[in-house]
Structure formats: structure tokens, C-alpha cells
Amino acid sequence: MVSFGNTSITIVAVIGIMALVALVVAWFLRGWVLRQHEGTPGMQAIAAAVQEGAQAYLNRQMRTLSVFAVLVFALLFALPGELAVRIGRSVAFLGGALFSAATGYLGMWLAVRANVRVAAAAGSSDGKADGARIAFRTGGVVGMAVVGLGLLGAALALLTFRDKAPAVLEGFGFGAALLAMFMRVGGGIFTKAADVGADLVGKVEVGIPEDDPRNAATIADNVGDNVGDCAGMAADLFESYAVTLVASLILGKAALGEQGLVFPILIAAVGVVVALIGIAATRIKRDEPGLRGINRGFYLSAGIGIVLSAVASYVYLPATFAGLSGLASEVSRQPGDPRLILAAAVVIGVVLAGGILWLTGYYTGTESGPTMRVAASTRTGAATVILSGFGLGLESAAFTAGAIAVAISLCFVLAGGSLWLALFLIAVAGCGVLTTVGVIVAMDTFGPISDNAQGIAEMSGEVHLDAALVLTDLDAVGNTTKAITKGIAIATAVLAATALFGAYNDAVAGGRATLGEGTISDAFVKAMADYSIVAPMTLIGVVLGAATVFLFANLCIDSVTRTASTIVFEVRRQFREIPGIMTGEGRPEYGRVVDICTKASLRELVTPGLLAVTAPMAVGFGLGVGPLAGFLAGSIAAGVLMAVLLSNSGGAWDNAKKIVEDGNYGGKNSKAHEASVIGDTVGDPFKDTAGPAINPLIKVMNLVSVLVAPTAIILSEAPGASQPLRIAIACVAAAIAFGAITNARLRANRAIASADDEVPAR
Template sequence: MIELGQGSLTIVAVIGAIAVAALAFAVVLRRQVLATDEGTPAMKEIAGAIQEGAKAYLTRQFRTLAIFAVIVFGLLFLLPAEPEIKLGRAIAFLFGAGFSAAIGYLGMSLAVKANVRVAAAATRPGGRSEGARIAFRTGGVVGMAVVGLGLLGAAGVVLVYRGEAPAVLEGFGFGAALLAMFMRVGGGIFTKAADVGADLVGKVEQGIPEDDPRNAATIADNVGDNVGDCAGMAADLFESYAVMLVASLILGKAAMGEQGLVLPLIITAIGALVAVLGVLTTRVRGEESGLRAIYRGFYVAAVVGVLLAALATFVYLPGTFADVPGISEALAGQPGDPRLIVSAAVLLGIVLAGVILWLTGYYTGTTSRPTLHVARTSRTGAATVVLSGIGVGLESAVFTAGIIAAAICGAFLLAGGSLSLALFLVALAGCGLLTTVGVIVAMDTFGPVSDNAQGIAEMSGDVDAAGAQVLTDLDAVGNTTKAITKGIAIATAVLAATALFGSYREAVDVAMGEIAEAGTQVAGGIVGAMVAYDITSPITLVGVILGGATVFLFSGLAIDAVTRAAGAIVFEVRRQFREMPGIMTGETRPEYGKVVDICTRDSLRELATPGLLAASAPIAVGFGLGVGPLAGFLAGAIGTGVLMAVFLANSGGAWDNAKKLVEDGLHGGKGSEAHAATVIGDTVGDPFKDTAGPAINPLIKVMNLVSVLIAPAVVQMSVPADTNHALRIGLALVAAAVALGAVLASRLRAVRAERDDERDDSRTAAGVL
């Protein structure tokens, strides 16, 4: 075990203090946001309804998730490890899950208070710059909390467990990733069910504006923006931060000993400092585009982050690998200056973030050729809009995946062929990318806050034409920033998953080494082949296929869940228009609460299936087929996951902004056939970009972390010749049954929903309803 010296412990303690300072800065920003004007009484009333619905949903969601957390807490004690590591890992799991939930709740609770303040700012002179400042600083609060809690958790574990910290931090990352996936799926189903239902009945059938108060789904739609985009995305980026730290510490310890364990913490602590700079420098100047101001803040933070990371690396590391204390034998003779190599890896990650930012903006921005092309196809109907959006998504996925692959190749080249160093450099590139996470979170939260502000303004009727245009412009910027942050989150997920892939290999190697030291006879034949990593092995290729198939199944389940929930919303909103004719004349107030209740019920009901699939699939493959096929499973999930996530996110973003372009007057404007076509495209894209696509990020990390955690047990139950293989197969069958049972339960719910719909249609035709 590595013993950390006093100098390293002092550095980690300072990093913990930086984490606390980041949280303090978040408190300061929060006070600044809440000090601004809340607007008119009508605005406050609408905002209050959104706040009430969002808080009620998250409270019910957390009660549901608490059951999963308790079950997993107990299961972690069944995995092989020293007793103190088992206890620490289980406690760290609860902290990771708790921090992820806290970040999500913070993102939601402040966003539902900031939205009305952005709407109020639009009614005053200089509303564009003031509204953008409030929205961005709201995200800044969440971004600083992500950095602060992530650093605090990692630094705290290192201070307590020292050289054994990576094993304990596996639990921290797993808790963060598992909760984030649940929040992403649940929030995504809620928000997109309401959004799709509101658009199909309101815009297409009734011909009323998006946030018209006569639409019973408007409050639920605005609630969904907060529980899905704010709470879900904040938790997602927090788990990316936590998981990247976990992977980099595991690989750093294996490759470079004590300094490899501390170095990732130093780089991410620099991210806390540059996040402050990025938030403070993001200001809209006069009539400039809000997107330009946000880009400026991001690039300033990125450049300063590179410089500070390089400075810290040159101060902390020696000039040769041989002089690194506790370095592995394989790296002791590695040529090159570790300071330059590490600095280049960090630069690689930050450049990757910048390129992804540009590329995603190109494919989804309102002024770029792809989105303009999608808007043009609206002249020939909804089918061509859908087809063109799919084409844009598929094309963008190839280029984005290629850029991420190039970054990973760059890390491999920097390592000079050393696999252990290459994996560590991939992790450091991810840490470099995450030095900008504070600004990235702020960019993402900007979107739903601006969207909500526009909805509140339209529903209240207290904003004039000029103010409405300001909010429309901010909303369009928010659509692009949300798409950009999804792209960066996907890149982060792939780097983290690649690093975790290396952590999985390290866990397998350690377990195999322990078996070899014990002189245990290794099984031969089929069982012996299960531990091989040969990609040409048919059984390993089976793992690759199953990994890719799991991503497809997960995405299908998420989209299907939105389809069922949205269908229920459509029927409810139609019923209210039919049975309450006073709604259209403004004499009767819609029953907003019923739609919120339907969204809440359906999203929580669908929550378990994707989570059980993500946790059970690697267990079934690992114990059923072995560590080699499980490695193939992870490779298949990572490769398919990056392509699928980018495709879904960018298709949805292009459809959304194409709709905005038509609503702004292009190709006939609102109420035209082109507008109806783009609304259909947008409703198809909603579950793509805000439910299934983003949820793939935590999915691949959850599956990687589960694999890392079970790897020693899989080796112990597979390799020795005298192992009871019946028990191993039994565990695999139980895990497979859990996954298939969850999918079957989802299918049965779909059948029941279809029967209910048919019954409602029959009763409507008979004049009963």
C-alpha cells in the first residue's frame, strides 16, 4: 500500500479548503441571484406553481431512490475486499449518491426561483444583458457546487484512507453515477412527456402558442425543464466529475505511485479557480449575442486552466520518470519529461472540450447550415423534417466520435506505447476537460432557466413585444448551450469510461496476481478461455455485441416510456379542452395539477427498469461469460454509446432550433404547415435529446463501475480449477432474470396502457366522455 508523505497530505488538505471556498462562492452567487426583482404578481403566481410541482416531484423521486440506495449499500458488503475497505466503500457510496441528489435538488430549487427573475429583467431597459447574467449565474451556483462537493468528497477520502483511497472511491463514483442515471431517466421522462403532450395538442391541434395558459400541460412542461434539464443534468455532470476523479486516482496510483494519486486532485482543484473566472467574465455587452458572451467566458476559463495546470505540473513533478517516487517498474525507464507529457494531456482534454463546443454548435445552432437545412425541409412536410434531422444526427455522431477517438489516440502517442501511462493520460485529459466544468454547468442551466422565463412571460401576459423578443433570443441561446453541454458531457463520459476500462483491467490484473501468488491451479479449457482478452475470440465478440445491444435496449426503453407518458398527457389535455369549453375563451382555468400528477406517476413508475438493466447486465455477462467477454461488453457499450448519444442529442437539438427558426418567421412562420411540420420534428427530438441521449452518459459509467467492483469476484469464481462454477452460473442467471424481468414489466405496462387508450377511444366514440 502507498503511504502518502506529509507534503502530499498537506496538498490534499489545501485542495479540501479550495473545495470549501468553491461552495462559499456558490453561496455568494446564490444571494446575488435571489436579490434581483421577482416581477409582477402574475409572474410570481405562475412561478410558484412551477416551484411547487418541481419540489413535489423530486421529493417523491428521492423517496423512491432511497430504497435502491439502501439495497445497493448492503450488496456492496458482499464483494471481496478487506473489511475496512468494504465499510468505507459502502459509506462513500452513500456520500456519492447523497451529493448527486443534493446537486440535482440545488439545481432545481434555484432555477425555479431564477426563471421569474429573468422574465422580470426582460421588462426593464438592458433586459438582455441582465437576464443573461441572472440565468448564467444561476448555473454558476450549481457549477461551483459540483466542483466543491466533488473535490471535497475525493479529498476527504484520500485524507482518511490515503493509499487505499482509490478502492474506497469506487463506491463514491458508483453512488454518484447511479443516482444521476435515475435522475436523468426520471426527469427526462417527466419533462418530455409534458413537452410532447403540450406541443401536439396545443400547437398542432388547437393552434395556440407554446406556453399559452389555456394549455393544461404548460405548468408540467415548465416543471419538467427543471427536474429534467436542471436537476438531471447537474447530477449527470457531477457524476462525470466524480467518476473521472475515481478513474484517474486508480490509474495514477498504479502508474506513478504517490504523485499519480495526488496529481489529478491538483488539476481539478485548478478547475475550481478558473470556474470563478469563467462565471465572472461572462457578461453580455450591449446588444451582442448571449452565445458570444458565453463562449468568451468558456474560452477564457479554458486558456487560464491550461496555463495554471501546466504551472502546477512543472512545480509538482520531477523532470524524469525515474525520479517519480514509487513509480511502477514498467515506467521507471520511460523516456521523456513527465511534466511536459502530463501538461500536454491536460491541454488535449481542454482542446477537446473546445472542439466539441464548436462542432455541436455548428450542427445545432440557429445560424448554421445543418439546422437551416432541417428548417428548409419543413416546406415539404413532417416526414422530410424527421428524415433530415436523423441525417444531421448521424453525420454529427461520426465526426464527434472521430474527434474523441483522435484525443484518445493522442494520449496513447504521448505515452510512447506504454499502456498504463496511456490510460492515466486519458484520465488526465478528462480531468483537463473538467477544469471547465463550472462554466459547462452554468451553460447548461442557462437553457432551462431562459426557457422557463419565456413561458412565465407568455402565461402572465405582463411582458411587451420587446421583452418577449429578448426572452425568445435568450431561449434560442439556451437551446444551443444545452446541446453544447450535452456534447461535452458525452465526450467526458467516453473519456471517463475509457479510463474506467483501464481501471477494470487493473482490477482484473490485481486479482489474477493474487491467485498466482497463492499458487492456485488455473482452470483450463472453456473456463480458462473466459479470462482471455483476445478480441478475435468468439466469446469476446459476444460480449461486444451484448454491450452494444444493451445501449440500444436502454435507449428504446427510455423513448418508449416517454411515448406512453406523452400519450396519457395528450388524452388528458384533449379531455380538458373537450369537457371544459370555457378554457379556450379564458373563462375557465385548466386543471394544471392533473397533468403534473400524470407526469410524476408515469416517470416514477418507469424509473426502475433502466436502472436494473444497467446494474444487472454486466453482472450477468461477467459471471456468465467471464472477465474477457465482460471487457468486450464494456468496449461495445462505450463504442455504441458515444455514437448513439451524439446522434440522439444533435438530432433533437437541430429539430428544436429548426422549429425556433420557423416560429421566428422563416418559411411561413407560426401557424403555417411548415410550423406544424417542425413541431412534429421537435416532438420526435424531445425524448432523443433530453431523455435517452443524456441518460446514456451515466449508463456506460454505471456499467463500467459495476464491472470494476465485481471484477475480483468474477476472477475468484472463474479462474481456480476447484471453483464451484454452479454458483457463478447461478449468479449470472439471477442477474439476467432481473434485467429481463424489468424489461418484461415495462412491456406489460405498455400493453395495459394501450388497452386503456383503446377503452378511452371506445367510450369517446360512444359519447360517454
């Protein structure tokens, strides 16, 4: 039993108060955003339509997901363990899901009100700085909410359950990750189906500009930016925050005892101060590239985070490992200064985030060599655009994975041979990234807001040329910031998943220890030995884990393909059947496209979600905890490569299109432009649906594995174990997964059949 003294209680209570302060700051920032000018009546009318569509979609999505929340609550309560822990874990699941949904909802609600204000601000005397400030501070509201709610949940669990908090917080992290994955998938399908449909008919077939009010899919496209990028990414980063804290607390308790429980939340609390300074200090000047100002704000925040984390380490931790109440005996014998070692782990995480920022900006920025080469390939057609962009994604995935591998290796070097400590240091490195999460969320939200602002300006026709150029510049910056934050989110996901892999070992060790196999430390070492990669069953688990990532990505992209095809047919129909659209005398049926996207995305998000939950259950109960460990390793390795490939390829294709639209290689309405649009539409589901959804996927599968591993051990290894029950659970899980996939294939066949009589536009 780990003690939890008065000093720790006081520290956690103060951190809880800091979390409330972060929420208060978010409220005041929200008020500042809403006080800005809303623009002309025409702008406000378009913004109102976007608000209505986004609100309707998220309301229906929350009703759909509430059913899953109730089912999972019951399943978590049914897992074996102490009654208090089971109740706390189940309630924490609902809390994590609620907080994740709240951050996503807040991100969407404020973004659809900030977009018109950014469009209006672009026409001021310093439009670039004013518009950027509104967009960034809107993201700052969401960033402060992420930090505040994440810290509040962790602090309440620690104060209530003390040393049992990590087990309870497994439910909190699972709820946050599951909701984020559903919101990522559903929002991603909505936004990219509308975007692809609008581009293919509007730009390629009819030859009208993006966001032209004559295109029936434009409102749905702008709605999608908010439910996909704002709501989805806010929920994604919140779950990254929550899951990293969960993994840190589990491993911290095992490695360092009481100090290990408190230190991660102490480092995360540094993020409140960093977010306040970063959001206030970030400025985009009139005479500089927009991305430079945002990068400057991030690097300033990162530096402050490093300094404050080092101070916290030296104030809170003792000078030797012998002074820690660690449960793992090998940790107490470690040489070196824990203050220096843990501070160095934080630095590793922050430097990794900065490195990912640079790498992603290099591969996707409009002024970078790789993206310029993709833009140049538009001169020879769509095929070379796709080939060059896909190759760029492959290269960037290799270098990004290499950077993450170096960071993980440095954590093992710092640990001096202690596996417990190494895994904890990886989790602490993830906490280092969390010190900048408020600024990261602000950077991400900047993208869809600036995109919507440009759309509102173009659809209203009430913005002068100089303001339109400002909005185009901010939109290009926003594309890069979205790609950058996706890269950082991927790095955080890998660190969290690797730490959760250690937490999985801890869960297996705990289950084995209850069977009388010695101490948790002894069982932990034995569990690691059982996961030998040369064991055929473990290798099978590795292959299945990697395959699950590929299948999940396929389901996401295929869902966008089907829904986008429906949108294409609908937009074509409206151009044919509604007279006067092209002359501006007829009004497109915007609501019909929004409704199609809403219904399709809510229907399609079920299959990937079921796969994420049931696949690890089928492996764990069917093959055992050793193959399940291999399954997690395979999913982490394939997940990081696939996520970076999809995100960076899509980002490069998007910005290559903007390079052409700026007048290069023939400009708009040229053959090069048509090729760039094709590349962009291929990249849309890559970067905004499948790629970012892989982040919560690997954490959901890790957390499911952590939760079910003890039960799998009891059913397979305990005296009187029920092998038939274990196999039955595995078969049911596999049947649910295959049934959902089969149903998706049947929907695809029906979609093809229903389109056979469609007359293509001419």
C-alpha cells in the same frame, strides 16, 4: 504499498479547503440571485406553481431512490476484501449518491426561483444582458457546488484512506453515477412527456401558442425543464466529475504511485479558480449574438485552465519518470519529461472540450447551415424534417466520435508505448475537461432557466413586446448551450469510461495477482492478452454491450411515448369537458397533468436502471471477465455514437422549429410550422431523455464491472471455485433484467388497451 508523505497530505488538505471555499462562493452567488426582482404578481403566481410541482416531484423521487441506495449499500458491503475498505466503499457510495442528489436538488431549487427573475429582468433597459447574467450566475451556483462537492469527497477519501482511497472512491463514483442515471431517466421522462403532450395537442390540434395558459400541460412542461435539465444535468455533470477523478486515481496509483494519486485532484482543483473567473467574466452584450458572449467566457476559462494546469504540473512533478514512485516498471523507464507529458494530456482534454463545443454549436445552432437546412425541409412536410434531422445526427456522431478518437490516440502517442501511462493520460485528459466544469454547468443551467422565463412571460401576459423578443433570443441561445453541454458531457463520459476500462483491467489484474499469478503488472498484461477481439466470447461481449445501449435508449424513448400519450388524452379531455378553457373563462387542471407525469416517470425509471446494473453482472459472472471487457468496449463505442446522434438530432429539430416560429417559411400556424413541431416532438425524448442518460449508463456499467470483476475471478478461477454459485448469480441478474423489460412491455400493452375507447380531439 504506495507511500503517502506529508507533502501529499498537505496538498490534499489545501485542496479540501479550496473545495469548501467553492461551496462558500456558491452560497454567496445564491444570495445574489435571490435578491433580484421577482416580477409582477402574475409572474410570481405562475412561478410558484412551477416551484410546487418541481419540489413535489423531486421529494417523491428521492424517497423512491433511497430504497435502491440501501440495497446497493448492502451489496457493496458483501463484496470480498478488507473490512475497512468494504465499510469505506459502502459509506462512500452513500456519500456519492447524496452529493449527486444534492447538486441536482440545488440546481432545481434555484432554477425555479431564477426563472421569474430572468423574466422580470428582460423588461429592463438592458434586458438581454441583465437576464442573461441572472441565468448564467444561477448556473454558476450549481457549477461551484459541483466542483466543491466533488473535490471535497475525493479529498476526504484521500486523507482518510491514503493509498487505499481509489478502492473506496469506486463506491463514491458508483453512487454518484447511479443517482445521476436515475435522475436523468426520471426527469427526462417527466419533462419530455409533458412537452410532447403539450405541443401535440396545443400547437398541432388546437393551434394555440407554446406556454399558452389554456393548455393543461404547460405547468408540467415548465416543471419538467427543471427536474430534467437542471436537476438531471447537474447530477450528471457531478457524476462525470466524480467518476473521472475515481478513474484517474485508480490508474494514477498504478502508474505513478504517490504522485499519480495526488496529480489528478490537483488538476481538478484548478477548476475552482477557473470556475470563479469564468462565471464572473462571462457577459452577453446587447448588440451581439447571445452565444458569442457565452462561448467567449468558455474559451477564456479553458485558456486559464491550461495555463494553471501547466504551472501545477511543473511545480509538483519531477523532471524525469525515474523520479516517480511508479508501481509499473515500464513507466519508470519512460523517456521524456513527465511535467510536459502530463500537461500536454490536460491540453488535449481542454482542446477536445472546445472542439466538441464548436462541433455541437455548428450542428445545432440557429444560425448554422445544418440547422437552417433542417428548417428549410419543413416546407415539404414532417417526413423530410425527420429525415434531415436524423441524417444530421448521424453525421455529427461520426465527426464527434472522430474527435474523441483523435484525443485518445494522442494520449497513446504521448505515452510512448506504455499501456499503463496511456490509460492514465486519458484519465488526465478527462481531468483537463473538468477544469472547465463549473462554466459548463452554468452554460447548461442557462437553457432551462431562459426557457422557463419565456414560458412565465407568455403565460402571464405581463411582458411587453421588446422584453418578449429578448426572452425568445435567450431561449434560442439556451437551446444551443444545452446541446453544447450535452456534447461536452458525452466527451467526458467517453474519456471517463475509457479510463474506467483501464481501471477494470487493474481490478482484473489485482484479482489474478491474489491467485498467485505474479505481480499486478504481469497480471495486467495477461488480462489484456485475454481480451483479444478475435476470441469469439469476447466478440459476443462486444455485441451484447452495444445491444444494451440500444435497448436502454429504447426503454427511455418508449417510456416517454407511453407517458406522453397519457398526457395527450388528458389534455384533450380537459378541452372537451371543461367549458370556457378556450375563452379564458375556465381554468385547466394543471395539477392533474403534473401528477400523471410524476407517477409515470417514477414508475418508468426502474427498468432502465435495473438493466444498467444487472447486464454487466450477467455477462461477467455468466461468460467471464474477458467477455465482460468486450461488453464494456461495445457499450462505450455504441454509447458515444448513440448519445451524440440523439442529442444533436433533437437539438437541431428544436432550433429548426424556432427558426420557423421567427417568421421563416410561413411562420407560426403554417404547414411548415406544423411539420417543425412534429420534428421537435420526435427530438424531445432523443435530446433530453435517452441521449443524455447514456452518459451515466456507460459509467454505471463500467463501475459495476470494476466492482464485481474480482469476485467473478474468485468464483471462476480460484482453487475450489464455486461454479454453480457463479452461474446462479448470472441467472438471477439476467432474470431481473428480463423481468423488468417484460414488465415494461406489459405496461405498454395495458396503456394501449386503456386508450382504445379514447375519443380523439376535433
